[in-house]
Amino acid sequence: MEKRVPPITPGDGEVIDRADTATVEDEKPSQVEERDYTGTAKKTDPEEIRLVGKLDLCIMPCLCFMYFLNYVDRNTIAQARLNNLERDLGMSGNQFNTTVSILFVGYVLMQVPSNMLITKVKPGIYMSSWMLVWAAVSACTALVQNYAGLVVCRFLLGFFEAPFYPGATYMLSIFYTRKEVAARIAILYCAQILATGFSGLIAAGVFAGLDGARGIAGWRWLFIIEGAVTAFMAIVGFFVLPNTPLTTWWLTQREKELAHARMERDKLSDALDRPASALDGLKQACRDKRTWIFCLMQNFHLSACSFNSFFPTVVRTLGFDTTITLVMTCPPFLAAGAVGILFGWSSGRYHERTWHITVGLSIAIVGFVIAASTLNTAARYVACFIFPIGAYSVNSVIIGWASSTLGQTKEKKAVILAMTNIGGQIGYIYGAYVWPKSDEPRYGIGFGTSAAFALCSIFCAWWMRFxxxxxxxxxxxxxxEQINMYGY
Known part of the structure; x- marks a missing residue:
């Protein structure tokens, strides 16, 4: 007997008869499906494999380049510091640390409200709009003349950048299954890692070629150029980023139906299909104790990553000039990006999270200990490879785990992704102060606390596994009957 499914109304008002969609699975030859310990079936249908390839080709490059620019814009201040930013603006003491920290205050304030809204609007257009605004703020940072102006710009930059990453991970979670999403988040997160590395190369080129051109300091040119490129990419995003599987213009009707049907099959056993408001999603997230464990796990993890904004400063302790220092910041992050993709793929392939997090953060702890223990140039630069590789390898694993565990409704999933990210960003707020200038060149406080934070994140992972x-x-x-269960 053919099973009838109620019609589905996409976001643009078009009504699609789901009778055909309901038979997408019926048209396939019956076969024994290979399932893992969570009940998730292995993907073997050639049509579905082609669909996923098309999604990867259209969604991933756009999201990754946008996220690359998201991090380039926020990291510009780390490179600008090496081009006399503090001297030009009359800054002293811990004022630079405050300009690093204040961005994440704006970031934290905006994330949950933004992701509560994103389920009610078109996410592709929504994220592109915010990107255009933060591009303007980034470019206008070139105009600041004092410390107060820089603080205001950094706060606004964080506020306007906040919707992008949780919005991007939400978008991935509505187009990719639980087994697929970790690898895609790893690739997305790799864009952040590469941005941290390539920021140094970009800055080195700008400082060498434009410092003083037309009477404008190199660090000001850096903000102008990066803001302009970001604005261009935001315009591209308006045309390329999708909104939902059923309303994606670059998918055929058959592909839209298959994209929607496979996500319906992947829902957890306790998924809820009834309509929910944004406030309902917030309540569902807050009432689930696992939400707070994931928030704590990500908080400890990103607290351990607080070296991010101070990495050029740490590398400068090796004794090289500004240009060489900026160039040397790139290779560790290229290596970290490659390992991050490997971890994300492996986590999705084997539907395993706890051991991936444990291994990755244990590697980071080793790197932190080596870096704090010696000022030897070779040993410290080796450590500068080890701790980014370990620390950055697990972010996609944590976010993918939270998304697949707490996605009972799309509203709850959106809020969960924002809350988990907020938990992490709070770590950056206070993490900026564990790298005081007075502690150079060893930075024992920063490396020691980062190792402790990594250990605490490992503990949270095992708590969640239990x-x-x-x-x-x-x-x-x-x-x-056969149902989908939780992966750990």
Whole structure:
């Protein structure tokens, strides 16, 4: 008997008869599906494989380049410091640390409200609009004349950048299954890692070629150029980024239906299909204790990554000039990006998270200990490879885990992604102060606290694993058919 499914109304008002969609699976030959311990079937349908390839080709390059610019714009201040930013603006003491920290205050304030709204609007247009605004703020930073002006610009930059990353991870979660999303988030996060590395090369080129041109300091040119490129990419995003599987203009009707159907199949056993408001999503997220564990896990993880804005300063302790220092910041992040993609792919391939997080952050701890223990040039630069590789390898694993565990409704999923990211960004707020100028060149405080934070994040991962194993046992005991369970 053919199963009828109620019609679905896409965001633009077009009504699609889902009878055909309901038979997408019926048209396939029956076969024994290979499933993993969570009940998730292995992807073997050639049509679905082609669809995922098309999604990758259209979504991933655009999102990655946008996120690359998101991080380039916020990291510009780290390179500008090496081009006399503090001297030109009359800054002293911990004022630079405050300009680093204040960005994340704006970032934290905007994320949850933004992701509560993103389920009610078109996410592609929404994120591109915010990108255009932050591009303007980034470019206008070139006009500041004092410390107060820089603080205002940094706060606004964080506020307007905030919607992008949780919005991007939400977009990935509505187009990719639980097994697929970790690898895609890893690739997205790799854009951030590469931005941190290539920021030094970009700055080196600008400082060498434009410092003093037309009477404008090199660091001011850096803000102008990067802001202009970001604005251009925001305009591209308006045309390329999709909104939902059923309304994506570059998919055929058949592909739209298949994209929607496969996400319906991937829902957790406790997923809720009834309509929910943005406020309902917030309540669902806050009432789930696992939300707070993920927030804590990501907070400790990104607290351990607080070296990000001070990496050029740390590398400068090796004794090289500004240009060489900026060039030397790139290779560690290229290596970290490659390992991050490997970790994300492996985590999705084996549907495993806890050991990936444990191994990655343990590597980071080793790097932090070496860096704090010696001022030897070779040993310290090796450590500058080790701790970024370990620290940055697990972000996609944590975010993908949170998305696949707490996605009972799309509203809850959106809020969860924002809250988890906020938990991490709070770590950057106070993390900026564990790298005081008075602690150079060893920076023992920063490296020591980063190692402790990494250890705490590992503990949270095992805490979550214990809870999910217990929950799976409960689901398995109460269910009489094959269902999707939690991955850990």
């Amino acid at each position: 809870l999910l194993i217990r929950e799976n046992r409960r689901i398995r005991a109460s269910a009489s």
